[in-house]
Amino acid sequence: MTVLATRLRGFGTTIFAEMTALAQRTGAINLGQGFPDTDGPAEIVEAAVAALRAGHNQYAPATGVPALKTAVAEHQRRRYGIEVDPDEGVLVTFGATEAIAAALLGLCEPSDDVLTLEPYYDSYAATIAMAGGRRRPVTLRPPDFALDPDALAAAITPATRLVLLNSPHNPTGRVLDRAELELIAALCRERDLIAITDEVYEHLVFDGEHIPLVTLPGMAQRTLTISSLGKTFSLTGWKVGWASGPPPLVAAAATAKQFLSFAGGTPLQHAAANALGRADVHGRRLAAELSAKRDRLCAGLEAAGLAVHRPAGTYFVNADIRPLGESDGRAFCWSLPERAGVVAVPTVAFYDDHEAGSHLVRFAFCKRDEVLDEAIVRLRALTPRS
Numbered sequence: 392m393t394v395l396a397t398r399l400r401g402f403g404t405t406i407f408a409e410m411t412a413l414a415q416r417t418g419a420i421n422l423g424q425g426f427p428d429t430d431g432p433a434e435i436v437e438a439a440v441a442a443l444r445a446g447h448n449q450y451a452p453a454t455g456v457p458a459l460k461t462a463v464a465e466h467q468r469r470r471y472g473i474e475v476d477p478d479e480g481v482l483v484t485f486g487a488t489e490a491i492a493a494a495l496l497g498l499c500e501p502s503d504d505v506l507t508l509e510p511y512y513d514s515y516a517a518t519i520a521m522a523g524g525r526r527r528p529v530t531l532r533p534p535d536f537a538l539d540p541d542a543l544a545a546a547i548t549p550a551t552r553l554v555l556l557n558s559p560h561n562p563t564g565r566v567l568d569r570a571e572l573e574l575i576a577a578l579c580r581e582r583d584l585i586a587i588t589d590e591v592y593e594h595l596v597f598d599g600e601h602i603p604l605v606t607l608p609g610m611a612q613r614t615l616t617i618s619s620l621g622k623t624f625s626l627t628g629w630k631v632g633w634a635s636g637p638p639p640l641v642a643a644a645a646t647a648k649q650f651l652s653f654a655g656g657t658p659l660q661h662a663a664a665n666a667l668g669r670a671d672v673h674g675r676r677l678a679a680e681l682s683a684k685r686d687r688l689c690a691g692l693e694a695a696g697l698a699v700h701r702p703a704g705t706y707f708v709n710a711d712i713r714p715l716g717e718s719d720g721r722a723f724c725w726s727l728p729e730r731a732g733v734v735a736v737p738t739v740a741f742y743d744d745h746e747a748g749s750h751l752v753r754f755a756f757c758k759r760d761e762v763l764d765e766a767i768v769r770l771r772a773l774t775p776r777s
């Protein structure tokens with residue numbers, strides 16, 4: 392007997408949890424789940440300790456600690472010239488994950504189609520399903536994972552009401568350029584769509600620049616912009632996130648969010664408020680470090696015989712396993728600990744169109760250089776399968 396509600400059937404355990412468990416079970420190097428293996432900045436950790444000791448230990452206001460909401464509004468203005476109301480235009484959440492869920496639960500009608508890019512971050516599929524919507528993926532294809540205007544047009548239906556966009560994009564590492572974003576913005580304006588944008592890797596760009604969709608003409612009133620502290624400050628376990636935008640969209644997400652977790656993580660919100668002023672400086676330093684790690688791992692994967700799709704941002708690189716005589720990324724990843732002592736993620740887990748992603752494998756490079764080097768040595772031992 393299955394007790395799981397119909398809308399969640401097929402979601403099982405996330406691929407990240409599965410692959411981290413595989414790494415722990417086998418002792419393999421974990422280049423699967425995207426988390427840094429070094430700690431975030433000590434002064435931000437100390438700010439959290441100070442907030443705990445200062446007695447910031449009760450419920451935060453439902454939409455977040457005012458100092459953090461102000462810090463988010465200042466970040467948006469300083470970095471992108473975006474004006475948001477720090478009071479009614481910002482909602483603090485448990486990571487971007489809760490912001491995405493709250494946005495969909497608050498904005499998506501059961502009959503709505505939600506357009507998203509594929510491969511897609513796994514929580515999108517689950518939260519669209521929880522909201523009762525239907526996902527309509529637009530497939531990004533290698534080698535450059537660019538947005539195909541025809542595929543975009545083909546994914547639109549009479550029921551499309553929302554676009555759930557992610558750039559810089561996990562898992563491909565693609566950073567959408569202005570022309571691609573303009574295609575999406577034009578579609579939103581023409582069809583009167585609401586855009587929800589996931590920009591958690593906004594500071595982790597190595598080539599090109601991150602352009603928030605909300606800055607494009609006609610988008611300010613229809614875009615809810617989501618980000619979080621985890622990637623920018625290497626504090627993925629803190630789960631401090633936020634959504635910002637026009638008050639009606641923020642209020643819709645807030646209505647759902649108050650019944651998901653209400654509010655919490657109060658001391659971490661105080662520390663995040665303190666940290667966010669340094670996001671630009673810290674983000675630049677981190678992006679420079681990660682860019683070198685990208686180069687390191689890309690070179691290593693090439694030396695191991697894989698065809699690398701070099702990312703412009705994020706923590707991740709995708710490699711095509713076909714030069715090794717293999718085409719099943721899932722089988723490759725499950726056998727990789729035994730064959731090479733390394734764990735990676737089968738990118739196909741993020742596709743509806745399995746054929747489009749079956750030969751791709753995602754490796755995370757947000758790891759110490761010596762860990763990457765050891766993984767590279769191990770991967771070089773891979774022998775092509777005939």
Ligand code: PMP
Nearest residue numbers: 486487488512561589619621632
């Ligand atoms: N969106 C994307 C694209 C991600 O890669 C992640 C994972 N880190 C999240 C959202 C979740 O962010 P958070 O940890 O802040 O919930």
Ligand code: GLN
Nearest residue numbers: 407408423424425426561
């Ligand atoms: N965002 C991380 C990744 O893509 C994983 C987050 C999670 O485990 N849910 O690897």
